[in-house]
Amino acid sequence: MNPIYLDHNATTPLRPEVRDRMIPFLGELFGNPSSPHSFGQDVKPHFQEARQRIADQLGAPPSQVVFTSGGTESDNAAIKGVAFASGKGHIVTTLIEHPAVLQTVSWLAKKGFDASYVPVGSSGVVDPEDVRKAIRPDTILVSVMHVNNEIGTIQPVREISAIAREAGVPFHTDAVQSFGKLPTRVDDLGADLVSIAAHKIYGPKGVGALYIRKGTRIEPLIIGGAQEKRRRSGTENIPGIIGFGEAIVHAERERREIFDRLVPLRKKLVEGLSEAIPELRINGDPEKTFPSTVSASIGRIEGESMLLSLDMEGIAVSTGSACSSGSLEPSHVLVAIGVSPVLAQGTLRFSMGRGTTPEQIDYVLEVFPPIVERLRAMSPLRASQAG
Ligand SMILES: Cc1ncc(COP(=O)(O)O)c(C=O)c1O
Structure with a gap:
């Protein structure tokens, strides 16, 4: 792939x-x-x-x-x-x-x-x-x-x-x-x-x-x-x-077509992640969210570790926190919507585009849940601390 x-x-x-x-x-x-x-x-x-x-x-x-x-x-x-x-x-x-x-x-x-x-x-x-x-x-x-x-x-x-x-x-x-x-x-x-x-x-x-x-x-x-x-x-x-x-x-020429293609891809990703990963929260209003974006908070793991593990599998995502900008502060957006600072640190953003295919989403759903399982098994955070 x-x-x-x-x-x-x-x-x-x-x-x-x-x-x-x-x-x-x-x-x-x-x-x-x-x-x-x-x-x-x-x-x-x-x-x-x-x-x-x-x-x-x-x-x-x-x-x-x-x-x-x-x-x-x-x-x-x-x-x-x-x-x-x-x-x-x-x-x-x-x-x-x-x-x-x-x-x-x-x-x-x-x-x-x-x-x-x-x-x-x-x-x-x-x-x-x-x-x-x-x-x-x-x-x-x-x-x-x-x-x-x-x-x-x-x-x-x-x-x-x-x-x-x-x-x-x-x-x-x-x-x-x-x-x-x-x-x-x-x-x-x-x-x-x-x-x-x-x-x-x-x-x-x-x-x-x-x-x-x-x-x-x-x-x-x-x-x-x-x-x-x-x-x-x-x-x-x-x-x-x-x-x-x-x-x-x-962009204007293909705007509607991309939107219509992203809607089922988002659904597939959200449902697949929610089914396979316990204690997962999808952030944002499902009705009022642009379909390219899935923000998922995954308890008991650092976003950065998930990002690097996914990168090793050839999948590029971003953390939902401001870590990528060199700050260890949790994302102000996630905190503003009531995600606890600990859970905010365990948030990933998947953002799809015109080249994203159902096969790519299938691959993410195949490799990501085992990554979460492995990282959680190593995590010092217990379920009660997941926030
Ligand atoms: C909502 C929003 N505003 C502003 C910016 C900054 O844009 P630029 O990277 O072109 O300076 C970005 C880019 O990440 C953005 O997503």
Whole structure:
């Protein structure tokens, strides 16, 4: 069996069509699109086409799409940008955001801004009414992600943005996990700011975009040039942007088909794991979870040991904890949905993609339960400590 990649929420392989589309821009089409000479001007229409493609997917005018270096920069640019334009005020976000949002908000809190973190229940879905309660007269931004990267829950951003709009507060959504996988038209999301990235949809790494609705008060994060209408200075990552523009066309074309294929695969994985492994908890709301993602907490074992054992069998997954980022803290998302810190450390995330097959899932279900049995037999944690 070839290696099995079940970590698509972390990143995805570059699509061959995307790579082919990028190659001329790593060679003869090297010009800077800001240059008036023919080298620059030869690149310009391709650059414009890529922006148009991203804008079409967002249902937005291309002038409102700003290219960035990826999801993290887009989140920083959105949140710091609004905060810097306001000078002071209060930000509402949730306990389950990506660190690119959470750490940006807590950094601003140290600089004198106020922040409220809306909790989530065990389902991992934000209750829009909790957002309403958190909004204050001095609230300058509400930021709630679309699809959670760890447990896959889909958030009711439409309802939340309607509440923000009623209160006259701009709404940002981190759509890094949903762009190209679910509909993300900005008017349907009700969003003023949307963060997206290419590498989650079989595009290149290091490129993303921030949608900025016309009229949103925002300061640029990166200054020093006139690119992106002065909203993000610096010579653009043209090969990356061209690749992003190509990736989104393919992603949109096969979006529904992949979704429909993932639903039974998720069911198979969830049922197979639940049947074969005692004391296993599947995290997130089964009805409101994007079908690529299965977050499974397995009592009495460290996530890292399971990950390494699976890797030796040629299966790549990720831990549900923040260990992979060098921290021993349990995942903030799992803790927020009520998973105990010990159980959170024993959590794996399986994230499927366009190349995932039923045979691969069968193989996971064949090799994983014996790994759990073996590791549990060696574990110093007894059932009562599994949390
Ligand atoms: C929800 C979410 N936001 C932001 C990011 C960061 O994106 P990037 O890796 O492009 O900086 C990720 C990537 O893991 C993500 O899943």
